[in-house]
Every structure is written in structure tokens, then in C-alpha cells.
Amino acid sequence: MNRRNALPDAETALAALAERMQGAIAIDAALVGIYSGGAWLAQRLAEMLPGNHPLGYIDVSFYRDDYSKKGLHANVATTQLPFEVGGSRIVLIDDVLYTGRSVRAAINELFDYGRPDSIELAVLIDRGGRELPFEPTYVGARVSVAKNLSIVLNRQLDGRLELTVEAAGGA
Amino acid sequence: MNNPQLNDKGELIHLLTLEGLPAEVIGRILDTAVPFVSVAERDVKKVPLLRGKTVFNLFFENSTRTRTTFEIAAKRLSADVINLNIGVSSTSKGETLLDTIDNLVAMNADMFVVRHGQSGAPHLIARHLSAAGQTGIHVINAGDGRHAHPTQGLLDLFTIRHYKHEFSRLTVAIVGDLLHSRVARSLIHGLTTLGTPEVRAIGPQTLLPAAIESLGVHVFHDMADGLRGADVIVMLRLQSERMKGALLPSAGEFFKHYGLTQDKLALAKPDAIVMHPGPMNRGVEIDSAVADGKHSVILPQVTFGIAVRMAVMSMLASS
Structure with a gap:
């Protein structure tokens, strides 16, 4: 499965994403990463972007629409939104935007914490294939891969991010 | 070994006793409960995991705390909860336990939370459901006799x-x-x-x-x-x-x-x-x-009890 060449370098895509967000997002916007890839990206973006952005993390497991088919996965993380969600401006961050179902789940969850003034969407990779009407506000890179493959973001021990392609639904 | 609490994939389908439950399964329940603790700290204390499911609390023996915490747990998972006070209902008119269950199954129950004075009553219900091919209906033992809780x-x-x-x-x-x-x-x-x-x-x-x-x-x-x-x-x-x-x-x-x-x-x-x-x-x-x-x-135990029951219910409902 030598599809790795088709993928952009994760660090290059992250730099491109940060450049697009800089000056465009609100100076007090909260960066909320979707576990696990989006959470790593939110941490990195908070360091790269000027301003003091509150950080949050969201685990959408309790809001997924495929729960009755797939069940809960083994390691559900705790959603942490240590700022007032009502009235806030939020940039939701995910690693790979595909069907849009995680974004739907994340927005539902955010509204159970309060009514944000606005939500924007920043993704490292947009691979197309949407099943719901979501478009990202900020994109690091756009790629297309075959439907039976997943794009996975990994974090190396030294903190560097790396993209790989895996067979979808292998688990 | 055939453990009636687990399906052939090793997933929890009923929770009847901790005896014989593998350490991995217990560990998974405890891990799953952790994120549920914080649901109680939010504006909207609900997640939609059990939306559209019906949970019957069948308490053949008195309990306020346990019944209430199961009710809260199910409601925070967005399930519909029906409390049956069996002492004053059909069984006092002579209906058997399994006839009561069959009637509730006919009302499309998804989960039974059972407390009973007789050890083994939840087991009996679980066996009855699987004999009837009702594999999508789950039983939680909320205390049976001197046996298990x-x-x-x-x-x-x-x-x-x-x-x-x-x-x-x-x-x-x-x-x-x-x-x-x-x-x-x-x-x-x-x-x-x-x-x-x-x-x-x-x-x-x-x-x-x-x-x-x-x-x-x-x-x-x-x-x-x-x-x-x-x-x-x-x-x-x-x-x-x-x-x-x-x-x-x-x-x-x-x-x-x-x-x-x-x-x-x-x-x-x-x-x-x-x-x-x-x-x-x-x-x-x-x-x-x-x-x-x-x-x-002692009071944190009560708070954690809700999260643990949410974890058990959501694991059962997804097996």
C-alpha cells in the first residue's frame, strides 16, 4: 500500500493552515480540538498563532451517529472546555474532514455547553466525500484518496506530526 | 466457558455479577465511566447515547438511592425510564415474574434494571430472554438477595x-x-x-x-x-x-x-x-x-455511582 507519497507532509500542511488562520480568526477565539488528532493540532496552533487563545478538547464519542452500530470505542477521553462556551467565538479543529459526521457530533456537543457566538472549522486535510453540508473555513491541504482508505494523523515521540494511509474499518 | 454476561465477541450483554467477569471487562467499565463523571458538571447534563431506548426499573424490593441513581443515569443518557413498583402491581395479582417480563418485552423494552429479594432472579430473566431469542434486550442486576450488587x-x-x-x-x-x-x-x-x-x-x-x-x-x-x-x-x-x-x-x-x-x-x-x-x-x-x-x-461514591451506571448502560446498549 504505497500511497504515502500521495499525502502532503503534515508539518507543511500545519504551517499552511496556521498561515490561513493568522489574522483571520478572532483575537480571542477559542481553539477546540476534536480528539485525538484535532487536540494535537489545537495545541500546536495555540503556540503558532499570535494572541491568547483558550484551548479546549472535545471527545465526540457520546454524540456519534454510528454508536448503535459500532458501540463505544475503548478509550473515550474527557471533553474539556475550560472557558465559557456561551457567547464565545470557537474555531473547531480536526485532522481530517471527510463525511462531516464528526463535525456534526462536535457542534451538537458544544451546544450542550452553551450557545457560542460563532463556530468556524479548521482542518489539516480536506479529503472531500462529504455526506453532510459542512465546509471548512480554513484548510491545510486538500487531497483525494480512495474510499476504502483512511488518512490517519500520528504524533511522533518528538512531537512531530505525520500522516499515513491505512485500510478503512480494519478494526 | 459460557459466561451468560458476555457475547461471543466478549462484549458485555448483561451485568449480573462481578464473579467471573474478566479483569479487562471490569477495567473497561471503569475507564468508560471516567468521561461520564464530567457530564454532570455541564449546563445540559445529558448525552444522546440512549435516545429512543426504554429502560424499565423493576424493583421487587425497596430501594430509593439505587433506583434513583439508575433513573438519573438512564435519563442523562437520554433514555425513557419507566419505574415499576412491583410490590403494588401485577405480581400482587398473581402474575409470575417471567409473565411480567414478557409483557414488558411486548411494550418494546430495551433494558431491565432488576432488584429482587431472591438471589438469581436477574439471571433467570436474562436466560429467559436469550431462550426467547431477545438478544437485543439487556438485564442489569441492581441487587439480588444476598448474591450480588x-x-x-x-x-x-x-x-x-x-x-x-x-x-x-x-x-x-x-x-x-x-x-x-x-x-x-x-x-x-x-x-x-x-x-x-x-x-x-x-x-x-x-x-x-x-x-x-x-x-x-x-x-x-x-x-x-x-x-x-x-x-x-x-x-x-x-x-x-x-x-x-x-x-x-x-x-x-x-x-x-x-x-x-x-x-x-x-x-x-x-x-x-x-x-x-x-x-x-x-x-x-x-x-x-x-x-x-x-x-x-461516602458522598463522592454516590456521584461516581451515576457515572458507573451510565457506563454500564451505554456499553450494554451498544453490544
């Missing part, structure tokens, strides 16, 4: 792990009326499965089950000896209503020997935690100064 055992394990982080170096002392206690039995099975090296049963001979050592516990009749060096002290309620015959001279006599006071607590480790499954009898098994003191984690 697995969600209480799990919330005790969750509480211990929360404060002590791991089980492999702990000394846990369980004190009082173990004879009538399904809570103690479930907790002992859970503790030994998770590798707790020292579990102690402390109480008078008359209130300890025969052959309790076979569960892997050390028996102490002297409370001071049993508490020495303990990390965790679990006080049990003196279940006077279940006592037939002269098991005890008096409640006052019991408190003198087996009530937890500040002086006795001082024999345990300085950072020991004190637990109690409730409802407490102040001045019978526990002194108020201890129950309300800084070692007590």
Missing part, C-alpha cells in the same frame, strides 16, 4: 481507583455485616479480580459468611488488628431488618466493637479513605465525626 461493587472499585490509582499494593478492610451483604460479595470479587493483594473481612463470627476465606480474604474478629495499615475501609450497614434470631446482643454493643470511630480510624494509614454504600446508621456502624470527616468519600 455488581454496579455498587463497580462504583466502589471506581472510587478506590479514583483516590488510590491502582489496586496492586492496597490493603482493603471490609467491616461489619458481611453475612447479609451482597455489596461486600461483589466488591470482594472485583478487588481480587483486579489483583488487590490484601482484602480483609472484619466482623463478629455471627455476621461473617461461612467459608468466606475461600473468596481470598483474611478474616479478623478484632477490629483494631484488621484496620492496622489499611488504605481503604469499607463500612457496611448493619442490616437489622434481615436478621432473624440472635445474631447480635445489641446495636450499642456492635458499635463498641465494630463501629468506626476516630480512634480506630487512626490505626489505618494516614491517607486512608472511608467508604460506605449507604444508607448509613450513624452511631451503629459509623461515628458521625468519621462519616463527615476528611477521610470520608
Whole structure:
């Protein structure tokens, strides 16, 4: 499965994403990463972007629409939104935007914490294939891969991010 | 080995007892409960996991706390909850347990939470459902006779792990009326499965089950000896209503020997935690100064109990 060449370098895509967000997002916007890839990206973006952005993390497991088919996965993380969600401006961050179902789940969850003034969407990779009407506000890179493959973001021990392609639904 | 609680993929389909439940499954329930704790701290204390599911609370025996915490857990998962007070309904008109179940299945029940005075009643319901091919309906034992109370055992394990982080170096002392206690039995099975090296049963001979050592516990009749060096002290309620015959001279006599006071607590480790499954009898098994003191984690147990029950219900509903 030598599809790795088709993928952009994760660090290059992250730099491109940060450049697009800089000056465009609100100076007090909260960066909320979707576990696990989006959470790593939110941490990195908070360091790269000027301003003091509150950080949050969201685990959408309790809001997924495929729960009755797939069940809960083994390691559900705790959603942490240590700022007032009502009235806030939020940039939701995910690693790979595909069907849009995680974004739907994340927005539902955010509204159970309060009514944000606005939500924007920043993704490292947009691979197309949407099943719901979501478009990202900020994109690091756009790629297309075959439907039976997943794009996975990994974090190396030294903190560097790396993209790989895996067979979808292998688990 | 055929464990009626697990399907062929090893997923939990009923929760009947902690006895024989693999350590991985117990660990998974405890892990899953962690993120549910924070649901209670939000504006909207609900997640949509069990939306559209119907949970029947079948309490053939009185309970306020357990029934309420199951009801809250199910409602926070967005399920519809029906409480049946069986004492005043069909069974008093002569309907059998399994006929009651069949009627509720016909009303499209998804889950039964069962408390029953007879040991094994939840087991019987689970077997009946699988014999009828109703594999999508799940049973949770909310306490059966003297047999088991697995969600209480799990919330005790969750509480211990929360404060002590791991089980492999702990000394846990369980004190009082173990004879009538399904809570103690479930907790002992859970503790030994998770590798707790020292579990102690402390109480008078008359209130300890025969052959309790076979569960892997050390028996102490002297409370001071049993508490020495303990990390965790679990006080049990003196279940006077279940006592037939002269098991005890008096409640006052019991408190003198087996009530937890500040002086006795001082024999345990300085950072020991004190637990109690409730409802407490102040001045019978526990002194108020201890129950309300800084070692007590009795109220956090109640809060964690909701998260643990949410975890169990959501794991069952997705198997």
C-alpha cells in the first residue's frame, strides 16, 4: 500500500493552515480540538498563532451517529472546555474532514455547553466525500484518496506530526 | 466457558455479577465511566447515547438511592425510564415474574434494571430472554438477595481507583455485616479480580459468611488488628431488618466493637479513605465525626455511582 507519497507532509500542511488562520480568526477565539488528532493540532496552533487563545478538547464519542452500530470505542477521553462556551467565538479543529459526521457530533456537543457566538472549522486535510453540508473555513491541504482508505494523523515521540494511509474499518 | 454476561465477541450483554467477569471487562467499565463523571458538571447534563431506548426499573424490593441513581443515569443518557413498583402491581395479582417480563418485552423494552429479594432472579430473566431469542434486550442486576450488587461493587472499585490509582499494593478492610451483604460479595470479587493483594473481612463470627476465606480474604474478629495499615475501609450497614434470631446482643454493643470511630480510624494509614454504600446508621456502624470527616468519600461514591451506571448502560446498549 504505497500511497504515502500521495499525502502532503503534515508539518507543511500545519504551517499552511496556521498561515490561513493568522489574522483571520478572532483575537480571542477559542481553539477546540476534536480528539485525538484535532487536540494535537489545537495545541500546536495555540503556540503558532499570535494572541491568547483558550484551548479546549472535545471527545465526540457520546454524540456519534454510528454508536448503535459500532458501540463505544475503548478509550473515550474527557471533553474539556475550560472557558465559557456561551457567547464565545470557537474555531473547531480536526485532522481530517471527510463525511462531516464528526463535525456534526462536535457542534451538537458544544451546544450542550452553551450557545457560542460563532463556530468556524479548521482542518489539516480536506479529503472531500462529504455526506453532510459542512465546509471548512480554513484548510491545510486538500487531497483525494480512495474510499476504502483512511488518512490517519500520528504524533511522533518528538512531537512531530505525520500522516499515513491505512485500510478503512480494519478494526 | 459460557459466561451468560458476555457475547461471543466478549462484549458485555448483561451485568449480573462481578464473579467471573474478566479483569479487562471490569477495567473497561471503569475507564468508560471516567468521561461520564464530567457530564454532570455541564449546563445540559445529558448525552444522546440512549435516545429512543426504554429502560424499565423493576424493583421487587425497596430501594430509593439505587433506583434513583439508575433513573438519573438512564435519563442523562437520554433514555425513557419507566419505574415499576412491583410490590403494588401485577405480581400482587398473581402474575409470575417471567409473565411480567414478557409483557414488558411486548411494550418494546430495551433494558431491565432488576432488584429482587431472591438471589438469581436477574439471571433467570436474562436466560429467559436469550431462550426467547431477545438478544437485543439487556438485564442489569441492581441487587439480588444476598448474591450480588455488581454496579455498587463497580462504583466502589471506581472510587478506590479514583483516590488510590491502582489496586496492586492496597490493603482493603471490609467491616461489619458481611453475612447479609451482597455489596461486600461483589466488591470482594472485583478487588481480587483486579489483583488487590490484601482484602480483609472484619466482623463478629455471627455476621461473617461461612467459608468466606475461600473468596481470598483474611478474616479478623478484632477490629483494631484488621484496620492496622489499611488504605481503604469499607463500612457496611448493619442490616437489622434481615436478621432473624440472635445474631447480635445489641446495636450499642456492635458499635463498641465494630463501629468506626476516630480512634480506630487512626490505626489505618494516614491517607486512608472511608467508604460506605449507604444508607448509613450513624452511631451503629459509623461515628458521625468519621462519616463527615476528611477521610470520608461516602458522598463522592454516590456521584461516581451515576457515572458507573451510565457506563454500564451505554456499553450494554451498544453490544
